[in-house]
Amino acid sequence: MAQMLYQRDIYGQTLVELGKKDPNIVVLDADLSGSTRTNLFAKEFPARFFNFGVAEQNMMATAAGLASCGKTVFVSTFAIFASGRAWDQVRNSVCYNNFDVKIVASHAGITVGPDGASHQALEDIALMRTIVNMNVIVPGDGPQTRDAVLAAAKQAGPFYIRIGRPKVATLEIKSEFQFGKAQILREGKDISIIACGLLVNEAVSAAKLLSEKGIKVRVINMHTIKPLDSQAVIAAAQETQGIVVCEEHTIVGGLASAVDEVVAENYPTQVARIGIRNRFGQSGEPDELMREYNLTAKDIAKAAEAIIK
Amino acid sequence: MKDYRETQIKELEEKAKRIRRLIIQMLAEAGSGHPGGSLSSADLITCLYFGRLADGKPLLRHNPQDPSWPQRDRFHMSKGHCCPLWYAVLAESGYFPLGELLKLRKFGCILQGHPDRRTPGVDVASGSLGQGLSVSLGMGLSARIDQMDYRVYCLMGDGEIQEGNIWEAAMAVAHYKCDNICAILDYNGFQTDGKIKDIMNLEPLVDKWQAFGWHTVEIDGHNMSEIFSAYLEALKTRGKPTIIIAHTVKGKGVSFMENVVDFHGRAPTKEEAIKALKELE
Numbered sequence: 001m002a003q004m005l006y007q008r009d010i011y012g013q014t015l016v017e018l019g020k021k022d023p024n025i026v027v028l029d030a031d032l033s034g035s036t037r038t039n040l041f042a043k044e045f046p047a048r049f050f051n052f053g054v055a056e057q058n059m060m061a062t063a064a065g066l067a068s069c070g071k072t073v074f075v076s077t078f079a080i081f082a083s084g085r086a087w088d089q090v091r092n093s094v095c096y097n098n099f100d101v102k103i104v105a106s107h108a109g110i111t112v113g114p115d116g117a118s119h120q121a122l123e124d125i126a127l128m129r130t131i132v133n134m135n136v137i138v139p140g141d142g143p144q145t146r147d148a149v150l151a152a153a154k155q156a157g158p159f160y161i162r163i164g165r166p167k168v169a170t171l172e173i174k175s176e177f178q179f180g181k182a183q184i185l186r187e188g189k190d191i192s193i194i195a196c197g198l199l200v201n202e203a204v205s206a207a208k209l210l211s212e213k214g215i216k217v218r219v220i221n222m223h224t225i226k227p228l229d230s231q232a233v234i235a236a237a238q239e240t241q242g243i244v245v246c247e248e249h250t251i252v253g254g255l256a257s258a259v260d261e262v263v264a265e266n267y268p269t270q271v272a273r274i275g276i277r278n279r280f281g282q283s284g285e286p287d288e289l290m291r292e293y294n295l296t297a298k299d300i301a302k303a304a305e306a307i308i309k
Numbered sequence: 310m311k312d313y314r315e316t317q318i319k320e321l322e323e324k325a326k327r328i329r330r331l332i333i334q335m336l337a338e339a340g341s342g343h344p345g346g347s348l349s350s351a352d353l354i355t356c357l358y359f360g361r362l363a364d365g366k367p368l369l370r371h372n373p374q375d376p377s378w379p380q381r382d383r384f385h386m387s388k389g390h391c392c393p394l395w396y397a398v399l400a401e402s403g404y405f406p407l408g409e410l411l412k413l414r415k416f417g418c419i420l421q422g423h424p425d426r427r428t429p430g431v432d433v434a435s436g437s438l439g440q441g442l443s444v445s446l447g448m449g450l451s452a453r454i455d456q457m458d459y460r461v462y463c464l465m466g467d468g469e470i471q472e473g474n475i476w477e478a479a480m481a482v483a484h485y486k487c488d489n490i491c492a493i494l495d496y497n498g499f500q501t502d503g504k505i506k507d508i509m510n511l512e513p514l515v516d517k518w519q520a521f522g523w524h525t526v527e528i529d530g531h532n533m534s535e536i537f538s539a540y541l542e543a544l545k546t547r548g549k550p551t552i553i554i555a556h557t558v559k560g561k562g563v564s565f566m567e568n569v570v571d572f573h574g575r576a577p578t579k580e581e582a583i584k585a586l587k588e589l590e
Contacts, residue, residue: 026450026451026454047454048454050450050485052477052481053480053481055477055480055481057439057440057443057473057474057477058443058446058474058477058478058480058481059443060443061440061441061443061444061447061474061478062443062444062446062447062450062478062481063447064433064440064443064444064447065385065433065443065444065445065446065447065448065449065450065451066447066448066450066451067447068432068433068444068447068448068451069383069447069448069451069452069455070379070451071451071454073447088437088440089440089443089474091437092434092435092436092437092440093433093434093437093440093443093444096425096434097426097433097434
């Protein structure tokens with residue numbers, strides 16, 4: 001049985017780890033520090049933590065001001081607010097200035113669950129990846145969340161790191177995390193599945209289902225959405241019969257679109273998209289919602305088979 | 310016996326006049342831009358950049374030869390559209406040659422239509438209104454973390470403070486008791502579509518800032534002596550931030566531009582510029 005971890009816990013712990021090494025790390029939150037787990041940093045380094053109350057726009061532009069004075073600023077709230085409410089501040093105050101502001105947005109996607117549609121960010125990858133200078137990482141599990149946060153702290157410029165609310169099964173990954181480099185979790189020549197975030201586990205399960213039918217699947221964990229590992233996408237297009245892209249996000253503008261862009265320009269092939277199709281979310285448990293919105297391993301396997309046939 | 314301030318007033322007034330001439334020249338050359346608010350804030354920002362304290366040290370501690378000197382006081386122009394004023398002041402201070410001013414808004418120049426970090430002396434871009442007080446808060450908190458004594462000055466427009474982000478920042482700056490932050494409000498009473506009081510009234514404005522926890526100083530924003538005193542009052546105010554609410558005249562200094570809403574966002578023609586420069590001699 002794989003270990004189940006909250007990405008948010010790992011995030012909070014990694015912030016503390018970073019804070020001990022680097023006095024330039026500053027952390028901001030907007031009244032959700034218990035949920036995003038920035039409260040772990042707040043407890044350890046109260047002079048370098050600022051809570052802004054329910055005011056995300058102010059928090060984001062304040063992060064830019066801190067970064068202008070040389071700070072590496074981690075900013076956290078739910079994905080819906082970080083990417084939507086404060087978008088103009090992210091674009092004009094953070095990214096236009098190319099500042100070291102690292103947005104770590106939790107509670108992304110449909111698996112927020114019972115809170116319902118208003119809190120389920122389905123558009124955030126699209127909103128963030130279109131902004132110049134912004135880097136986007138969607139880590140696939142708990143340990144990878146630490147990798148992503150450390151990579152963002154090390155590299156100059158703005159980052160958007162998307163993490164979820166529920167616990168995630170730790171993936172079996174043999175390769176080292178490298179920012180901007182896709183990880184091949186399973187090799188296969190029939191079809192490729194490219195996934196990010198919580199759907200990487202579903203992709204691995206789908207590959208197992210397909211292998212029972214003799215279909216060999218390449219599973220790619222595309223943790224970095226921007227800059228996208230184009231070589232891995234082109235190789236998948238060239239070496240397998242098609243690609244299924246999976247994300248807990250609208251099928252418009254996110255990972256699927258990023259993959260489509262590379263495929264269309266370099267090696268046209270069939271691409272199927274697993275994601276939310278022009279619908280808002282709703283209340284329910286994560287597994288119920290995953291089924292309702294066709295995000296499960298079975299849905300992925302079905303889409304893969306449709307390409308092969 | 311005149312004190313150190315009075316001896317500077319005449320000099321600062323002359324400097325402001327020169328800054329206004331540069332604003333007119335650069336806008337006429339560019340053919341677009343925002344003269345109204347640049348002229349209304351000219352006295353406020355001239356005093357900040359060129360005023361000197363009793364010990365001879367500058368009011369705004371900065372070093373044009375080393376724009377990123379860590380100890381420098383920060384100035385942020387939240388109402389970015391008034392950058393012709395900022396550029397004129399920076400060029401006069403020696404951040405870049407005066408000749409650059411005539412390339413304002415031209416392709417490939419260091420002086421963009423709204424502030425950008427490619428300009429020496431500009432720390433943070435602006436242009437999308439309402440974000441600058443938050444940016445200033447970040448600078449103020451950074452000084453606190455690093456136990457440095459630099460101060461942060463933030464120029465805002467009156468139309469600009471209709472943005473909700475400003476009031477989020479107003480709350481936060483006071484909450485964190487940032488007495489190293491001094492906001493300057495250019496209250497000229499006009500915005501793009503007309504008079505502030507008709508479009509979206511701000512009054513009672515002093516009451517609002519006081520209710521948010523700020524120390525307020527209300528002045529005539531064209532009286533150099535009052536401007537100077539307001540900065541000194543902000544310097545000695547402890548425990549809370551200060552906002553200088555400066556009553557100004559849009560287009561100040563050029564008779565046919567004063568209180569004419571059209572000149573919020575229209576550059577003078579070459580003929581208008583000649584007339585304006587004559588008035589500013």
